[in-house]
Amino acid sequence: MPEFSSRPAFEIARRIELRGTNAWLVVIAGGDWNPGELVREVRLVVDVPARSVSAMPFDLGALRNALRTPTDDVVIVTGLDQLTGDNWTVLDVNRSALERTGAVILSLSLATLGPLNAWAPNLRSFIGGSIFILTDDGSVMSDDERRLRLEELALAYGLTDEEVIRRASEKNLPAEPDFAEWLILLGRGDLV
Amino acid sequence: MSLADDAHSRARDLDRLIEDQIPKIRLSSSNELLSELRAYMDRQDRTLGVGNNVISQLKRVSDPSGLAQINLGVPSLDRTSSAFVLRSGSRLTFGISVRDEGRNAALIAYRFQVQFPEWHSPNYLRFDLIPRQHEVPLREARCHLHPGARDMRIPIPVLSPLEVLDRIFFVIEPQIRR
Numbered sequence: 001m002p003e004f005s006s007r008p009a010f011e012i013a014r015r016i017e018l019r020g021t022n023a024w025l026v027v028i029a030g031g032d033w034n035p036g037e038l039v040r041e042v043r044l045v046v047d048v049p050a051r052s053v054s055a056m057p058f059d060l061g062a063l064r065n066a067l068r069t070p071t072d073d074v075v076i077v078t079g080l081d082q083l084t085g086d087n088w089t090v091l092d093v094n095r096s097a098l099e100r101t102g103a104v105i106l107s108l109s110l111a112t113l114g115p116l117n118a119w120a121p122n123l124r125s126f127i128g129g130s131i132f133i134l135t136d137d138g139s140v141m142s143d144d145e146r147r148l149r150l151e152e153l154a155l156a157y158g159l160t161d162e163e164v165i166r167r168a169s170e171k172n173l174p175a176e177p178d179f180a181e182w183l184i185l186l187g188r189g190d191l192v
Numbered sequence: 193m194s195l196a197d198d199a200h201s202r203a204r205d206l207d208r209l210i211e212d213q214i215p216k217i218r219l220s221s222s223n224e225l226l227s228e229l230r231a232y233m234d235r236q237d238r239t240l241g242v243g244n245n246v247i248s249q250l251k252r253v254s255d256p257s258g259l260a261q262i263n264l265g266v267p268s269l270d271r272t273s274s275a276f277v278l279r280s281g282s283r284l285t286f287g288i289s290v291r292d293e294g295r296n297a298a299l300i301a302y303r304f305q306v307q308f309p310e311w312h313s314p315n316y317l318r319f320d321l322i323p324r325q326h327e328v329p330l331r332e333a334r335c336h337l338h339p340g341a342r343d344m345r346i347p348i349p350v351l352s353p354l355e356v357l358d359r360i361f362f363v364i365e366p367q368i369r370r
Contacts, residue, residue, distance in 0.1 A: 008247070010227070010230060010231075010234075010247065011247075014234075040224060040227055041227060041231075044227055044228060044230075044231035045231050045234070137247065138247065138248070139226055139230075139247075139250055139251060139252050140251070140252055140253065141251040141252065141253040141263075145251060146253060149263070149266070152266060152273075175322040175323060175324050175325065175326045175327075175332070176322060176323075177287060177289065177301040177302055177303040177320060177321065177322060177323065178267075178287070178303065179323070180259075180261075180289040180300055180301040180323040181261050181263070181287050181289060181301075183255075183259075184253060184254075184255045184259045184260065184261040184289060185253060185255075185261065186255075187255045187256060188255065188257075189255040189256075189257035189258065189259030189291075190257040192259060192289065192300060192301075192323055
């Protein structure tokens, strides 16, 4: 199994911007993944409309119409893990019907790469090496980052976490943005 | 009333006006707001050609009460902490506190700080929205500009986070030259 590049949704959207809007990509995501996140990042980063379309229940005509109405936005195709070998063959034979001016992102699980390679080699050639494993964007503050920030605040104001909570409870904290942040970092946003 | 009493009364009236403006700033949920800020900062970075790592600089944390904090870098004046570096060498950091309310978020507080290069005076500039009224609104309005000079604070209307960034990138940064 070749190794694929792991990228957050933001960077995958950047790839579309770099490759041009008519790119074909595969994004390998978990079963509970919500395509809304990638739709949002594409809209924000590439600054073009984006939407998701399900390939199920499988109907070539319906999928073709969905990809062509309109043809110039970015479409994320979901539901591909449920396709049969015959479905993939139909897509491969009719691949020219799927061509469009906007980018196409095929969202599937790692296990579905096998059927894609086996049953749809021509479609696979559209994709080339543009296969990415979707990862978290790392934007949620880690426990270590949170602890470090709390230490910085304590050093800057000469107060302990306990004193901040006590003074907030007594409504005796300075009206400073830093103290709102401090309380949120302590999980006490109720005291802001 | 004395002149000072009148001034304090007007400052309280102004704070009430600012207070009324805050709910009119409707933001996306903190998760989406972070995406919007990341896309904005990344486009600014590429336009400036500076090479900041926006992905690693932007962080979000939320708490059980529904409040969330989005930070860019570390708002410190020590010149060594993480910050978004502008073409002039100025260092931008911010912290935004919001309350998530379904698909939207309400603005609670923010601090945007631009620390200018060492040769520049003043040393820094801050846009602050404080989380509640100051005990002396005349000295510190709910939303104000801190011009980096002692305890001076100038009242300003409530700007959305992107509106503050617009002023920093398109109005302030181009003026920072030797």
